[in-house]
Amino acid sequence: xxxxxxxxxSGYLSRGLAMYNSLLRQGGDFHLYIFAFDxxxxxxxxxxxxxxxxxxxxxxxxxxxxxxxxxxxxxxxxCWTCTSFTIWHCIHAFSLDHCTYLDADLLFxxxxxxxxxxxxxxxxxxxxxxYAAQYDQSENSGIYCVQFVTFRNTxxxxxxxxxxxxxxxxxxxxxxxxxxxxxxxxLDDWTERFAGVHVLxxxxxxxxxxxxxxxxxxxxxxxxxxxxxxxxxxxxxxxxFHDFRYCIDKSFRLTAEQYRLPExxxxxxxxxxxxxxxxxxxQILRVDPAAVFHEQPMVLKWIRVSLSRRIQFGLRGRYKxxxxxxxxx
Numbered sequence: 001x002x003x004x005x006x007x008x009x010s011g012y013l014s015r016g017l018a019m020y021n022s023l024l025r026q027g028g029d030f031h032l033y034i035f036a037f038d039x040x041x042x043x044x045x046x047x048x049x050x051x052x053x054x055x056x057x058x059x060x061x062x063x064x065x066x067x068x069x070x071x072x073x074x075x076x077x078x079c080w081t082c083t084s085f086t087i088w089h090c091i092h093a094f095s096l097d098h099c100t101y102l103d104a105d106l107l108f109x110x111x112x113x114x115x116x117x118x119x120x121x122x123x124x125x126x127x128x129x130x131y132a133a134q135y136d137q138s139e140n141s142g143i144y145c146v147q148f149v150t151f152r153n154t155x156x157x158x159x160x161x162x163x164x165x166x167x168x169x170x171x172x173x174x175x176x177x178x179x180x181x182x183x184x185x186x187l188d189d190w191t192e193r194f195a196g197v198h199v200l201x202x203x204x205x206x207x208x209x210x211x212x213x214x215x216x217x218x219x220x221x222x223x224x225x226x227x228x229x230x231x232x233x234x235x236x237x238x239x240x241f242h243d244f245r246y247c248i249d250k251s252f253r254l255t256a257e258q259y260r261l262p263e264x265x266x267x268x269x270x271x272x273x274x275x276x277x278x279x280x281x282x283q284i285l286r287v288d289p290a291a292v293f294h295e296q297p298m299v300l301k302w303i304r305v306s307l308s309r310r311i312q313f314g315l316r317g318r319y320k321x322x323x324x325x326x327x328x329x
């Protein structure tokens with residue numbers, strides 16, 4: 001049994017459900033503990049009756065320590081503050097031998113057990129950003145990404161987790177300050193600070209906009225494979241859809257404008273994600289036709305600022321990191 005946890009509110013509901021469905025499709029033995037960060041999200045998730053999931057409300061989860069800092073942090077900063085606490089809660093409330101935190105905007109293409117198996121006897125697994133050279137933000141955003149982080153219920157694992165929880169309670173903000181950024185920069189020295197920490201080596205875990213340019217992607221009999229220069233081809237385990245945004249006029253921004261995405265990633269990976277979101281949206285709307293399941297749609301300012309961009313987007317349904325929903329499905 002693989003134990004996972006994640007957290008999101010109504011603005012990420014379709015993303016979180018798409019991630020759950022992708023785990024289900026891989027056929028592995030897993031359970032996902034979902035921390036619902038608003039009442040509407042909590043109510044809808046419970047109505048979906050997700051067989052391999054447990055829904056946890058803020059009322060069940062929030063500690064006096066978290067509530068004491070909540071008003072001093074933005075919604076996003078508070079989610080970051082809570083990440084380590086969700087893992088601790090799952091391990092202790094449900095007597096788990098391990099728990100892996102997942103960002104809600106991941107999608108799985110292969111059973112992630114291959115990643116946690118790589119830990120061996122270690123107690124903590126972290127994943128590096130593996131920034132492409134032109135997108136390296138490790139100095140400010142951190143060497144490692146809080147996207148797929150595993151803790152075992154061992155003395156070593158709980159010591160690291162408790163340290164991280166206390167650090168995030170003290171300071172967790174969306175700015176670079178004194179060598180800190182959110183909950184993420186704290187991981188930079190874990191391999192030196194603590195025993196039992198393993199850095200993921202599998203190149204198919206943690207592909208994301210900041211490193212996608214270093215990969216090629218291909219489909220072999222329904223399985224997606226990725227390959228970095230001078231490395232072997234491996235199955236894509238998960239992709240992190242960082243900065244994916246719903247836009248007006250049934251459109252999406254695949255990621256921030258600064259990143260250049262390979263055409264194979266757009267055609268194979270992002271098209272799969274848009275289909276997964278569409279399926280999740282249908283599930284949600286069958287339960288509640290008036291449900292809110294994504295953020296307020298972005299206006300297409302970046303497209304509209306240029307006549308040539310508007311023309312290309314109108315004719316092709318795509319322009320760089322922007323696409324109409326039906327252009328990739």
